Amino acid sequence: MMEFKVLVLLFAFISSSVSQSIRCNYSLRQNTQYMCNLQIQNPDGLNNFTQVEGFHFPGMNNVFVTAILRNTTGSTTRNVPSVLCSQFPHVTYIDLSYLGIEDVDANAFRGCRNLDWLRLYNNRITSLPDNLFMYNRHLNYFDLERNLLTALPENLFANQLALEALDLNNNPIANLPRGIFRNLFNLQFLYLRNLRISAVNPGWFDNLFNLQFLDMADNQITQTIPANAFRGLFSLESIDLAYCNIRTMNAQWFQTMAHLHYVFMHNNFLEHIPSNPFVNSPSINILDFGSNNLAEVSRLAFANMPNLMVLSLENNQISRLRPQWFEEKPNLDSVYLDFNRINSIPVGIFAPLTGLRSMSLWSNRIRTINRNAFGTMQNLWYLDLDDNQINSVDERFLRDAIRLNYFYFYDNVCASAGFFGFANNITNNIRYFDRCIRNFGFVTERTTEAGSNYNFVEGMNPGMHLEVFTQLEARVALTGFNFVWNPMLEIVFNNDTIRIVRNQDTDVAVIPTQRHFRIDAWNYYRITWARQVISVFEANEDFPFIAYTMQDWYPVNFLGLRAQESEAIWTLEPVQLPPPTPGPNSRNKQEV
Structure with a gap:
């Protein structure tokens, strides 16, 4: 019986020895870096290794080893054996990825005084000791990334003044100590993506004067981000706040970022972009606000961006384009406005974009395309107008498209077609x-502008699409075409009711899209009439806001005066829309 027990213990000892092994297969990279390709079997996480096995190159020994790279084939360990740094004291590069490590001892890297990477x-690391990197001042x-850390000690990086890149992505960290990055004066890249952070602490970034890249995407931030949250990031070039559950944007966030190039705030819940959030960041190249709930975007939201190249506003609730968004942006190359509620393209709004190559307006409510909708189109190469309500197109717009290659026009009212190489056979x-x-x-479409005169074409059964934003009531009056104000019909829109005063000489119908008139919001109406002049004006104004006639024996004119209290877009459109003309097949968009 005694002999059997001895055999069992001996077998257990032999099995343990076999399952626990650590060795290096050495290699020389470019004749400069002597590397240990680590093979380790340590499933029990033992730390009693006295020697890393292996055969050195002739003339080489442990002191020449500068890099340790794990060999994932058949390698596993629950910890970081301290023998690595004690046997290879001059190592500067260590990669221990994919090994199943769960525990890291405080002395794991103590012997690697020159550790750089x-x-x-x-x-599967769940925690790190406070003094882990006390002796690694050159890190x-x-x-x-991709561990199981839920918290970090505040002094973990207290001695890492040389640290330039830190990646904490994809850890279940719910909170970071206020001063955890306080000594990282030289940090340039900080990755905090997909943690469990619910609030942003301004103290994190106080001393990160040299930080260039900050990625905080995929965090469910439930608390309002303070105005001074990013105040210390004077050198920041890229910030990613996508998928962060952000509902309110503060214009002060970016005021100290004079070198900012890339801003990613897509897939949040923003409803408004305030005025001048990037006024101190003239170097911005890419601005992405796609997939939010944006309905109101300030006319100065994109002010002072002369170097902007890509503007993404797709998948929002935008119904109106503002000319100021596109002013003084000669380098703007691509604009994405897909899946919004845009129903008109004001004439000349994209004209300042002389470098525009790609424009996407897929799935909006656009009805008319004017010649000057996209300026001279001298560089436009890609245009997507699929799935709109377009029923009229200026032929000159099509003939001006001398460089247009991809042109998508599927699922519109007057035509459904797609083209590859459109300009090759206009x-x-x-x-x-x-x-x-x-x-x-x-059909014609115009935006009112002060001091401008436009000619309107004549048509049968005219109609007007009215969008008005005002703090007062709005009035639409139908009159005889003369210079004496004598309205025969007046339509008053206010927050109480829509009042229509009719007489025997006028045939007018008003179809509101809302049941009531909303103050300080966009209101939408369609007005159709016969043989009359339309004058639109604000309450208590001395002059008509807009006037035109559809009668053949009078000149067709526009007389405009922009009111201080309101902004409006006016559209003439036909009552009956003919069916579309089938078009050629084209490549699927995904193949482009």
Whole structure:
């Protein structure tokens, strides 16, 4: 019986020895870096190794080893054996990814006084000791992505003045100590993506004067981000706050970021962009606010961005384009406005964008395309107008598209077509827009501007699409075309009712899209009439806001005076819309 017990113990000892092993297969990279390709079997997380096995190159020994790279094939360990740094004291590069590490002892890297680059990516580490890097003053890069950390000690990086890149992505960290980054004066890259942070502490960034890249995407931030949250980030070039549950934007966040190039705030719940949030960041190249709930965007939201190249506002609730958004942006290359509620493109609004190459307005409510909608189109290469309500197109717009390659026009009212190489055969491709071009003869679209005169084409059964934003009541009056104010019909819109005063000489119908008139909000109406003049004006104004006639024997004119209290877009459109003309097949968008 005694002999059997001895055999069992001996077998257990032999099994343990076999399952626990650590060795290096050495290699020389570019004749400069002597590397240990680590093979380790330590499933029990033992730390009693006295020697890393392996055969050195002739003339080499442990002191020449400068890099340790894990060999994931058949390697596993629950900890970081301290023998690595004690046997290779001059190592500067350590990669221990994908090894199943759960525990890191306080002395794990103590012997690696010259450690510069450390990667513990994709392990199972749940915590780190406070003094882990006390002796690693030269640490420049540290990757802890995809572990199970829930918290970090405040003094973890107290001695890491040389640290330039820190990756904490994809850890269940719910909170970070206020002073955890306080000594990282040279930090340039900070990755905090997909943690469980619910609030932003301004103290995190107080001393990060040299930080260039900040990624905080995929955090469910439930508390309002303070106005001074990013006050210390004077050198920041890129900030990512996408998928962060942000509902309110503060214009003060970016005021100290004079070198900012990239801003990503897509997939949040923003409803408004305030005035001048980036006025101190003239170097911005890419601005992404896609997939929010934006309905109101200040006319100065994108002020002072002469270097802007990409503007993304897709998948929002935007119904109106403002000319100020596109002023003084000669380098703007791509604009994405897909999946909004835009129903008109004001004439000339994109004209300042001389470098525009790509414009996407897929799935909006646009009805008319004017010649100057996109300026001279001298560089426009990609245009997506799919799934709108377009019923009229100026032929000159199509003939001006001398460089247009991809042109998507599927699922519109007057035509449904898509083209690859549109500019290569403009004359032939235009025939698919015959009905759109014919309709443009009695459909026109204008935006009111002070001191401007426009000619309106004549048409049958005219209609007006009215959008008005005002703090007072709005009035639409139908009169005889003369210079004596004598309205025969007046329509009053206010917050109490929509009042229509009719007489025997006028045939007018008003169809509101809302049941009531909303003060300080956009209101939408369609007005159709016969043989009359339309004058629109604000209450208590001395002059008509807009006037025109559809009678053949009078000149067709626009007389405008922009009111201080309101902004409006006026559209003439036909009552009956003819069916679309089928067009050619084209490549699927995903293939482009």
